Amino acid sequence: MSLVLAEEEKQAHHLRSTLRSTGSRLDQEMRRANQAESKAEFAELRVQELTSRVSTAEMGKRYAELDAARANEEIRRHQMRIESLEREVKQLQADIRILERQRNEADESASRARDTARKFQIELSKQQTKEQGIEQGRRYGSKKWFVTGHNEGWDAGYSEGFEDGRDDGFEEGRQYGIREVRESNPGFKQGHKIGRKEGFESGRDQGRHEERERALHAFDEFFASEIDEDDFTVTSFLIMSFANPLPSPGLGSGRRRPKNLPSLPLSAFSPPSTGTSDMFPLPPTPSTLFPGEVIDAHLRSEAPQSAGTDLAGTEVAGVVLLLNNLGMPEGLQSSLLQNVRVLSVAAPFELSSPIPSDYSAHSESSIPQSLYTSYTAAHEEPEARSQAIETLKWAFSNSRLIDIDVQSDVMSNVSKYEVFEDLLMKATADLSRDKKVPTVLSNILPPPHDLSLPIVKLLTHPSYRNYQAHSAALSLVPNLYVKFTPPMWNQAVPGPADPTSEMDQHREWKRKIKMFIGPVLEAFGYERIIFGTSPSFAAPSFPNPADWYALVRESFAELAVEQDAIDAIFSLNAKRIYGPS
Template sequence: MSTDVLPPTPKSPGVGARRKGNKQHPTLPLSAFTPPNTGTSERFPIAPSPSTLQPEDIIDAHVINASGDLSLWKSETGQTIGGRVRGIVLSLHGAQESDIEKLVQDVASAPSSTPILAIAVPFKLEDGAPTSPPSYLAVGGSSKPTIVLTSAFTKPSPAAIEALAWALTQNFVVNIDVQSDLHQDGGWEALEDLLTKATASSELKGRIILSNILPPPDDLTLPIVKLLTHHTYRSYQSHTASLSLFANLYVNFLPPAWGEPTPKTPAPPASSSEEGKEAEADKAARASIREKNEWKRRIKMYIGHAIEAFGFQRILFGSSPAALLSGSSPATNAGDWFELARESFAELGIEQDAIDAVFGQNARLVYAAHGESS
């Protein structure tokens, strides 16, 4: 059994404690999102090169495939992170309820070159607490891989509160895909209402992992300079700070729901004997680099505040978009997202231990600790 332990988390406050007055939260300076100019003093700390900060080991905490087939994921990650992946969390989102039990058995028994740390099975919050849980949800089960739950959230209800409280009491890890409207304060407040009421008991042992808030849905047509003062960004700052006060709450760092596929990692243009083709390839490469850099600037605006709120210990890297978005959003290449996510963190000037935590160690601690205690 691993001797690693999860870092202590603060006690969950009551509604009144979290909403009393307008609390001012620390903000990052604009210099955190842009490199210093050439006139900056030599004493300014130089951020590590993104190419030198690589996680030692990687655990992909969010891989969605309703059939359990990892062939596409392996083909996308093979050249970038395949050799360093030490485990994944496989989500069966989209699987038919009647097929889940067999899928769990097949995945658990099938040989795989990639260790499956946990299997996330669909769990409908709106159905309330199950009265006769299926065998794969048997309390106290010692199944390997660990069984965790994946749910979607749009609005609080007595049934959803009851279901989440039941899952946490039974020591489950619950991945919640946040589908409430986060462009409005009401969407954030609905999520906080669910969490406040579902975690009111002192007997809760499970953990909650939120998806689709890091980064949150965004409008790419809104320039970054305007986003800085936009009400949606201010709301994100305030509410992530409030969410961080909930005990045992983590966030998945996933491809964002921005209506566009993740920019591809630019490759050097292939040399060509034809001058026209070489110029065209060079033009395409430059456009790809510009697009990627624009995404990184926007992503860093969000992860900077997530780090302030949650610290590095409660952020988990995953390569699949939020569950309900994965079927309708533009396709995202897992390898391209890894490079974009890693570079975004590295360019904030963080240390090696933070990269190792976000891209591997945090998921290992969360899911291994759950498995050992169940």
């Protein structure tokens, strides 16, 4: 029995062992089945992915075929466009050859026009000289008749034969002779003064008109005798276009020349500031125009070494010295007098400071003295403006001349200009008419400017249009002068031009300077422009006086001004207002 039990127990152990082995193998097979299932799923995913890639590749192939077809079509269109452009280029080359022939013909016609214009210029200069002589004779006759009518009466004056001066001067002298009788009547005195002025101007204008008619008649005769009928069309159209921009009825009616050819303006014989060529209509000759002498009317006392500097062979006859303080530095006057005459000295004062109570001019000095100041953006504030007006009133009452260095950009900014103009008007409002104190503005010719702005854009730029308008408005202020000093352009003044350089800084500066000269010259005339070599007090560096002089002289010369204008700008105007009275 025990053996049976032992055997059964042994079989039971064997069965349990077999069962465990079978369970282990079952677990192993289940794991292999799971792995096989995972591999099958992965393979299925790969198949799907590959199927998608194959589909994408087929679509890409179709798109590539479509792109290739479109590219071929574009190539064919571009080839057709190239052929069309080649035909157009050939046509343009033919047109260019035609235009070159026309340009050559126009150059020849312009050359003939320039030759004729030179003749007109010579004849017109003669007529203007004659007119000036007649005007001077009339003035002399008027003055002489004034004295003669006062002292000797009508009969003695009439025997002298000055018919033109009789109406202008004799009546004025006769009225002067009986003034004592009517001196007690203020209304008559004022009316007489106004009437005499109006009568004098009316007679003078009438005389000028008559002399101009005679000059134009002589010009017409010269015009008819000098011009060929074949060349008249181009030349007459050129001259009449400059003289009168409106259409002339004479051209439309087929007349050979106008009945009364108007006087040609100065701009007709000067190169246009924005033209395409500096040689139209007459080539400028800057090498022939030099001032007889130079007055440096703006020399800062920090740069005495530049006094008397040789300016390209032109003599520096005098300087106007702007001092740093109320007294001339010790030894400076004697050192300057060895080199050049000190025409005048200007002492500084501050617009924002209270009125000096102990100021007095240095009467012991034989050199005329005046005052100068600087106007900055800080003086545009209401409180500072009120103080500046009061101080400027004091300066006008205590000085024979006021220099104002304008360090605010009033020429291109409307609001700044209005503030500055208001300051000038209020400061001079209380001055009597007999007290004529000249005011000289510096650093507005040329004004501050951006050199990167080309001339073509500058013409239509608001800053330049404001500059033109403000120049015209300032010219209406009595006894106002403008100094031509080195500008604040954040660059050193360039030296003489290099003939081999097309973009020389000297030429570029000169073009810009001529743009700014034009409005001031037209508004002020050359009688109120003064030359100086030192820059504004806001500029720390000093230019080479010879370089600045060369720029200014060539600029005016290329604007075709006359010799008397060059002499006035560089010396005579400064002598007149700065020299001893």
